[in-house]
Amino acid sequence: MNVETTESAPHARERMASVKLKDFDVAIVGAGPYGLSAGIHLKSKGFGVRVFGPPMEFWGSRMPAGMLLRSPRIASNLSDPGHKFTLEDFEKQAGLPAQAPLPLDTFVDYGCWFGKQLGDSLDQRKVSSIQSEGSGFRLTLEDGQTVSVRKVVVATGIGAFSRRPAVFRELDSSHCSHCYDGRNISQFTKRRVAVIGSGQSALESAALLHELGAEVEVIARKPVLHWVGIHGWLHHLGPVSSMLYSSHDVGPAGISRLVAAPKLVHHIPLPFRDKIRTRAVRPAGAKWLPARLKEVRITPGRYVQKAQEQTGEVVLRLDDNSERRVDHVLLGTGYDVDLARYTFLASDILQKVRRLDGYPALGYGFSSSIPGLHFVGGAAARAFGPLLYFVAGTEFASNELSSYISRHFKRSQI
Numbered sequence: 001m002n003v004e005t006t007e008s009a010p011h012a013r014e015r016m017a018s019v020k021l022k023d024f025d026v027a028i029v030g031a032g033p034y035g036l037s038a039g040i041h042l043k044s045k046g047f048g049v050r051v052f053g054p055p056m057e058f059w060g061s062r063m064p065a066g067m068l069l070r071s072p073r074i075a076s077n078l079s080d081p082g083h084k085f086t087l088e089d090f091e092k093q094a095g096l097p098a099q100a101p102l103p104l105d106t107f108v109d110y111g112c113w114f115g116k117q118l119g120d121s122l123d124q125r126k127v128s129s130i131q132s133e134g135s136g137f138r139l140t141l142e143d144g145q146t147v148s149v150r151k152v153v154v155a156t157g158i159g160a161f162s163r164r165p166a167v168f169r170e171l172d173s174s175h176c177s178h179c180y181d182g183r184n185i186s187q188f189t190k191r192r193v194a195v196i197g198s199g200q201s202a203l204e205s206a207a208l209l210h211e212l213g214a215e216v217e218v219i220a221r222k223p224v225l226h227w228v229g230i231h232g233w234l235h236h237l238g239p240v241s242s243m244l245y246s247s248h249d250v251g252p253a254g255i256s257r258l259v260a261a262p263k264l265v266h267h268i269p270l271p272f273r274d275k276i277r278t279r280a281v282r283p284a285g286a287k288w289l290p291a292r293l294k295e296v297r298i299t300p301g302r303y304v305q306k307a308q309e310q311t312g313e314v315v316l317r318l319d320d321n322s323e324r325r326v327d328h329v330l331l332g333t334g335y336d337v338d339l340a341r342y343t344f345l346a347s348d349i350l351q352k353v354r355r356l357d358g359y360p361a362l363g364y365g366f367s368s369s370i371p372g373l374h375f376v377g378g379a380a381a382r383a384f385g386p387l388l389y390f391v392a393g394t395e396f397a398s399n400e401l402s403s404y405i406s407r408h409f410k411r412s413q414i
Contacts, residue, residue: 010273020107024049024149025042025050025149025151026047026151026152026153027052027152028049028127028153029154030041030051030157031052031053031122032057032156033078033157034157035117035155037079037080037117037154037394037397037398038153038376038401040085040398041079041401041402043121043399047405049118050128051118051123052124052126053126055124056108056115057113057181058087058157058159059107062159062182064104064208066104066211067208068102068286068288069102070200071391073087073098073250075249076102076392078114078391078392079399080114080117085114085117087110091110091145094113094237095279101288104185109110112298125141125142125145127344128141131348131349135371136149136151137372151364152373153376153401154342154376155376158180159180160343161333162179162333162334163207163333163336165196165331167305167306168329168331170307171308171314171329175309175328175331176328178305178332179201179205182271187327188209188327190213190215190217190329191214191327193326193328193330194314194326195209195332196218196220197220197332197334198218198300199332200285200286202220202332202333203289206293207292207293210292213331215357216297217296217297217326218297219302219324220298220299220301221301221317222285222300223301225284225298226283226285228285230255250389251279251386251390252386259387260386260403262400263396265382265384265387266383273385276386277385277386281386281389283334285349301316302320302372304317305319307329311335314328336351337382338352339360339379353369353370357382360375360379364381364400365400365405366384366404367406374401377389377393384396
């Protein structure tokens with residue numbers, strides 16, 4: 001059930017175009033869970049804030065329709081200082097039953113409802129470029145209007161970072177797409193689809209495709225598929241479970257508790273921090289997926305060596321020399337964070353900002369090497385750990401960011 005959660009983008013843009021932007025303190029680029037949460041926190045501290053972008057755009061238009069959130073309900077809340085705008089509050093107001101796992105559409109509607117709490121601080125226009133300007137920044141919006149501001153928070157998520165293995169890059173979009181390319185998968189009904197990958201996106205997409213009547217095969221490099229939460233008894237050991245797992249449920253026993261302390265993770269030497277991050281988010285599917293995949297062909301321990309188009313179909317050559325002929329290849333191959341793929345960051349910023357293999361190097365308050373420029377969400381995961389890949393990280397990110405900017409308010413003279 002969808003509810004009316006926000007005004008239409010054209011009406012919002014028309015309204016905003018008729019209002020001259022006043023000076024404000026912080027511009028937040030991106031209106032997903034991290035951008036909206038950061039905006040609410042900063043606004044509550046008295047800052048003039050403007051959050052730019054259509055609310056929940058990535059979740060609403062780029063994720064597969066029919067998807068269910070792998071995260072537990074308690075870890076699917078956006079963050080506000082008084083915990084007044086929780087998922088449960090939204091469901092009660094909208095007359096929706098509490099569901100677990102949580103449907104994607106409900107989560108998107110919840111995020112849009114949450115965004116309405118920002119009022120005029122939410123501007124649905126996209127930012128087309130961010131450039132340095134003196135001791136601050138100049139933002140150019142999609143309609144050509146420019147805004148000067150001293151602080152910028154980039155909260156645009158992982159949509160720009162989809163990983164496309166080289167072997168598939170010569171295939172055109174009609175024959176190959178990524179799970180993050182769009183939510184309409186009904187076009188694949190009764191077609192042959194090879195799904196590449198062994199993580200949640202790949203496995204759930206395979207289940208959805210099968211349920212729509214597609215002929216599906218999952219091809220995964222991993223020799224064994226992993227499932228999150230199949231050892232449920234470990235979560236029912238009272239105080240012992242509390243010592244092993246956090247409510248965020250990110251990572252296996254022990255690591256889950258460490259991941260829930262991003263400030264502590266931030267102090268761990270980078271090589272060990274990377275090991276924690278990669279172990280906590282290794283490819284895995286939710287515990288409710290195996291039953292939906294019983295009739296789906298799964299080929300583990302294999303990878304595609306060659307992919308080419310031939311007479312309207314795609315021929316895949318696997319590493320064991322076996323061959324597959326399909327109508328479409330769907331990549332559930334995750335993402336690689338690389339700031340250079342944020343097309344709105346001007347070259348002068350990309351040249352100056354310190355990076356670690358594509359990720360921004362960040363200090364306290366998610367501050368980058370460029371004063372006044374901050375990154376939250378997935379782009380911050382290498383600095384503060386894998387919690388920042390998930391919605392559950394909005395609580396820490398919003399508190400850390402708003403506290404940092406509050407402490408440096410007079411010093412930076414916004």
